[in-house]
Amino acid sequence: MSKNHVVIAHYKYLDDIVAAIAAMKARGVKDFRTFSPFPSHELEEAVYADAPRSPVRFFTLIGALTGCLAAVLMTSFMSVDYPLRVSAKPLLSYPAFSVIMFECTVLFGGIVTLLAMFHFSRIPNVAFWADYRPNFSEGTFGLTVRATEGDAKAIQAELEKSGAQRVEVEYVR
Amino acid sequence: MEEAKSDLTFEEVDRTILKTLEPPTIAWYILLLTTGSALLIGAFSWRSQIINGIGLSGKNHPISWAVYITDFVFWVGIAHSGTLISAVLFLFRAKWRVPIYRLSEAMTVFAVATAGLFPLIHLGRPWNFYWLLPYPNQRYLWVNFRSPLLWDVFAVSTYLTISVLFFIIGLIPDIAAARDRSTGFRKFLYSVTSVGWRGSDNQWRHYMAAYAFFAAFATPLVLSVHSVVSWDFAMSIVPGWHTTIFPPYFVAGAIFSGLAMVITIGIPTRKIFGLEKILTLWHFEKMAQLIMFTSGIVTLAYATEFFIAWYSQNPFEMSQFYYRAFGELKWFFWGMVFCNCVAPLVLWIRPLRTHLPTLFVLSIFINIGMWLERFNIIVQSLAHEYMPAAWGTYYFTWTELGITLGSFGWFFTLFCVFIKFFPSVSLTEVKETLEMPRRHAEEH
Numbered sequence: 355m356s357k358n359h360v361v362i363a364h365y366k367y368l369d370d371i372v373a374a375i376a377a378m379k380a381r382g383v384k385d386f387r388t389f390s391p392f393p394s395h396e397l398e399e400a401v402y403a404d405a406p407r408s409p410v411r412f413f414t415l416i417g418a419l420t421g422c423l424a425a426v427l428m429t430s431f432m433s434v435d436y437p438l439r440v441s442a443k444p445l446l447s448y449p450a451f452s453v454i455m456f457e458c459t460v461l462f463g464g465i466v467t468l469l470a471m472f473h474f475s476r477i478p479n480v481a482f483w484a485d486y487r488p489n490f491s492e493g494t495f496g497l498t499v500r501a502t503e504g505d506a507k508a509i510q511a512e513l514e515k516s517g518a519q520r521v522e523v524e525y526v527r
Numbered sequence: 528m529e530e531a532k533s534d535l536t537f538e539e540v541d542r543t544i545l546k547t548l549e550p551p552t553i554a555w556y557i558l559l560l561t562t563g564s565a566l567l568i569g570a571f572s573w574r575s576q577i578i579n580g581i582g583l584s585g586k587n588h589p590i591s592w593a594v595y596i597t598d599f600v601f602w603v604g605i606a607h608s609g610t611l612i613s614a615v616l617f618l619f620r621a622k623w624r625v626p627i628y629r630l631s632e633a634m635t636v637f638a639v640a641t642a643g644l645f646p647l648i649h650l651g652r653p654w655n656f657y658w659l660l661p662y663p664n665q666r667y668l669w670v671n672f673r674s675p676l677l678w679d680v681f682a683v684s685t686y687l688t689i690s691v692l693f694f695i696i697g698l699i700p701d702i703a704a705a706r707d708r709s710t711g712f713r714k715f716l717y718s719v720t721s722v723g724w725r726g727s728d729n730q731w732r733h734y735m736a737a738y739a740f741f742a743a744f745a746t747p748l749v750l751s752v753h754s755v756v757s758w759d760f761a762m763s764i765v766p767g768w769h770t771t772i773f774p775p776y777f778v779a780g781a782i783f784s785g786l787a788m789v790i791t792i793g794i795p796t797r798k799i800f801g802l803e804k805i806l807t808l809w810h811f812e813k814m815a816q817l818i819m820f821t822s823g824i825v826t827l828a829y830a831t832e833f834f835i836a837w838y839s840q841n842p843f844e845m846s847q848f849y850y851r852a853f854g855e856l857k858w859f860f861w862g863m864v865f866c867n868c869v870a871p872l873v874l875w876i877r878p879l880r881t882h883l884p885t886l887f888v889l890s891i892f893i894n895i896g897m898w899l900e901r902f903n904i905i906v907q908s909l910a911h912e913y914m915p916a917a918w919g920t921y922y923f924t925w926t927e928l929g930i931t932l933g934s935f936g937w938f939f940t941l942f943c944v945f946i947k948f949f950p951s952v953s954l955t956e957v958k959e960t961l962e963m964p965r966r967h968a969e970e971h
Contacts, residue, residue, distance in 0.1 A: 367966040391537065391704065392959045393731040401728045408736035432661055432669035443673065450673045453755060457681040460744045464689045467744075468696065471737035472722075475730040477699075479723035486725045488707035489698075493537025493958070516965060 357385060359506040360456035360526050363518035365495040369397060374497055377516055383509070389496035391487065398494070405464040410470045417466025418459045424450070464480045484526045492512035494519075500526075533806060537958055544952045547709055547800045549895040551701045551947055554799065562939040572926045573648060581651040583926040590909045595649035600901040600935055601784070602642035603756055604777075605685065607749060608785025609635025610690060613697070614745035617738075623813040630796065631789045632952070638788075639687045641934050645680075648930060675758040676907045682755035686748055693741045695736070695750040699724045701950040709727005716948075724816035728833040728851075743964045753777045760904065764870075767908030771837070780897060783821035783867070786814050787893035792942065794887045796951065805952055808881040810878045815880040818893070822871035825900070829868065833889040843913055851903060855920050859899050860907070866896025 364512045365371040371388065375397075377388050390397055429451040437445050472478065485498035497518075499509050506523050535543075576583045585937045586593045610788040616624040633736045645655045659680045661670045663769035670677050703724035724730065754774035761773040790811065833852075836844040851860045879885045906921050945951070 357681040365687040368963050369965045369967050374759060383912050388728040389726050390728075390731065391726060392955045393699075393735050393941050394963075397583055397728060398732055398735075402732060408733050410733050411740065414737075414740045428661065429672045431774045433672060436667065438671050438673070447673050450678075453678040453751075454672055456747075456751065457678075457685040458749060461685040461688060464692055464741060464744050466707040467737050467740045471696070473672065475724075477730070480718055483725055483918050484683075491707045491726055492541055493964075499539040 357500040357502055358526055359503055360502050360524050361501060361509045361513060362485055362487065362500045362522045362524065363497045363499075363516075364379070364487070364489065364515040364520045365517065366493075366519050368394065370494060371495040372396055372400045374513055374516040374518070377512060378497075378509075379498060379503060381509075381512070383499055383501075385500040387498055389490035389498070391491050391493055408474065410467060410474060412465050413470035414467045417470075418463030420466070421458040421460070421462025422424050424453050424462065424514065425455040428458075429454055452527055484524060535957075535961060537961070540805070540954060540957050540961070541704060541708065543802065543805060544950050544954050544957070545705060545801075547946060547951055548705060548709075548713070550776035555636050555947065558860070559940065559943050562943055564938050565932050565936025566931050567933075567936070568890065568937055569931075572929030572933060572970070576648070576930070577653065583924060585922050585924045585927055586918070589917050590906055591913060592649075592905050592909060592922050594729045594902070594923070594931060597905050598902045598931050599642050599645035599649070600756055600777075601647065601898050602638045602938070603753060604784045604897060604901075605788045606638035606642065606686070606690070606785065607753060607781035608780070608789060608883075609633075609638070609690075610686075610693075610749045611782055611785065612747050612789070613693060614742040615749055617742045618746060621813075622808050622960055624812055625960050626802070626952050627789060627793060627814070628781065628956070629786070629951055629953045630793055632690070633942065633945050634785070634788060634792060635690045636687075636694050637938050637945075639683065639690055639937045640941070641685060642688060643895070644934070644937075645752065658731040665674060675755065675762045677757050677758055682752050686752045687744055689748055697953060698949060700726060700734070700955045701953055704954050705950060727848065746925045750774075752777055753781045757759065760908075765908050765912060766843040766850070767832075767904065767911075770832065772831055772851060774829055777824065777904065779821045779828065780822035780900060783818060783825055784894060784897035786818050786899055787890040787897070789888040790814055790886050791816075791894065794883050794890075796946065800951075801951060805865065805957060808883075810831055811886060812880050815874050815886060818871060819874045822867060822874075822893075826868040829864070838953050846906060847911055851907050854907070854911065856903070856910070858906055860903050863896050866892045866953060867900060870896070 361499075363371075363374065365374070375386070375388065377387075388401055422489055430446055433445050433447070439445070485496075485500075487494075487496060491495040496514065499513075501509050510521050510523050584593065584595065585948075586595075612631040613623045613628045613635070616628075631833055646659075647656045650656060659670070659677070673676075699721055702717050703726065704720040706714060706721050709717055745787040745869060754777065756772035757777035760768035761770055763769060793806065793811070833848050839845075851857070870889055873879050873885065873889065910920050
């Protein structure tokens with residue numbers, strides 16, 4: 355059976371939603387997500403306890419190294435291609451070029467970090483999210499679970515017992 | 528003063544901060560008209576300079592860098608404390624940055640956008656500005672990477688780009704909160720600009736990783752940008768410029784002036800929008816303490832310059848610093864000493880550190896003092912170099928004063944518009960500082 359239902363639970367308390375996540379995991383439910391108005395280490399720990407860390411950092415490293423390398427190549431090539439011979443200074447003046455290398459490292463690293471963050475966070479995405487509620491950006495924590503019609507009722511009952519202020523079930527395609 | 532424990536709720540935070548986005552009052556229109564008029568004066572002055580030539584500015588032999596480069600360094604300096612507050616204090620987990628970091632980040636972006644105009648205004652032929660960039664051209668020539676002026680092009684463009692990205696990344700979750708609480712055109716505007724942010728666990732996880740890296744990247748930028756700007760001067764052999772203390776001296780001065788500008792903007796914003804519960808006296812006291820510290824550093828730097836000029840017994844250095852204090856432009860020097868070294872001493876009296884009218888007036892003095900500091904470094908050094916036959920003095924023109932006024936107009940106009948369209952205090956981070964709601968805590 356397809357998971358064409360979503361159970362949406364609204365929580366006022368952080369410890370309640372953390373306990374509810376543990377209960378869902380114990381039940382073997384994997385298809386869930388949480389919403390919060392601000393980042394919370396506790397929530398992240400509860401959801402991603404066993405998951406590897408965000409891969410954004412690898413892209414930051416790749417972007418930074420690319421920027422540095424690009425600056426080395428650019429300054430070297432341009433200084434040799436159009437030689438400015440001044441006071442017997444070496445054409446390849448790397449101490450002077452290090453400023454350009456630093457700036458390009460930061461520039462490329464920053465841009466690639468943003469792109470990686472957008473990619474992994476699945477944004478930009480202005481599509482309608484069936485399991486999102488506007489109060490999740492105010493002061494309410496949300497836990498939403500995709501389930502089959504049969505499971506949805508049982509999950510709803512369990513989440514109601516876990517301290518949720520409100521639990522709704524919605525049909526989604 | 529201890530940090531007052533906040534009794535705000537999440538709903539109150541939203542209500543208070545999003546109130547700043549309500550339709551503008553007549554006071555806002557009057558402010559916009561004032562800043563817009565200043566901007567127009569600047570625009571007409573620049574137009575006149577483009578049509579009639581760079582001779583309309585006061586630049587002339589021997590002072591070929593003058594008010595425009597002073598304005599450039601001033602605005603880059605203003606930009607600095609924004610990144611200090613948003614990035615460096617983030618890494619140090621300083622809680623007092625939270626209600627002011629958005630204002631100071633906006634200030635950074637708008638100040639760099641203002642500063643970036645001045646090298647172009649300073650050029651005699653601004654339409655050739657792209658010659659600064661390394662691009663393939665039919666003359667087969669490349670730029671000189673050994674020149675500090677080119678380092679500056681890279682430093683300022685990188686700083687602007689990273690500041691804008693850091694600013695945007697911080698705004699996204701707040702715009703999403705504003706989207707969920709608005710209707711009509713604003714709902715559409717915020718839906719597009721929040722790029723579909725929902726605050727899911729996956730989004731926050733990658734967001735926090737990216738935010739930490741942005742802070743880590745922006746931190747060395749705080750130190751590097753003004754160091755590079757200082758090398759524009761220190762790499763030359765002009766007496767008064769050729770000194771190794773310039774990078775830390777410029778960075779401290781930049782933070783000093785930037786914090787003063789945060790106070791200049793923060794006090795009226797707090798009053799007009801009723802942010803007293805979020806932006807408390809404790810936050811202003813923390814800024815005042817940092818101002819005391821940086822004022823001490825710039826005072827020490829001024830004293831060191833004079834001491835080294837005497838200690839080196841270099842006649843050109845000694846002559847330069849004698850000229851600064853007793854030459855025909857001496858009032859600019861003593862004005863700087865009063866504004867940057869003497870006036871901030873009032874902050875050593877504790878009640879005055881939290882007295883907002885005093886802080887507001889002092890912040891304006893510091894802004895004037897820091898403009899004078901850059902003017903003294905640039906103009907006085909060039910006016911009095913090696914050969915007495917080549918000495919000169921400076922005469923201001925209305926065109927450059929008009930453009931300087933216009934830069935303030937441009938900066939504050941951008942600010943006025945921003946404050947009415949986007950949250951000027953971070954909803955997300957203010958909520959993070961509140962007591963986490965826990966059933967366990969409430970039951971006990």
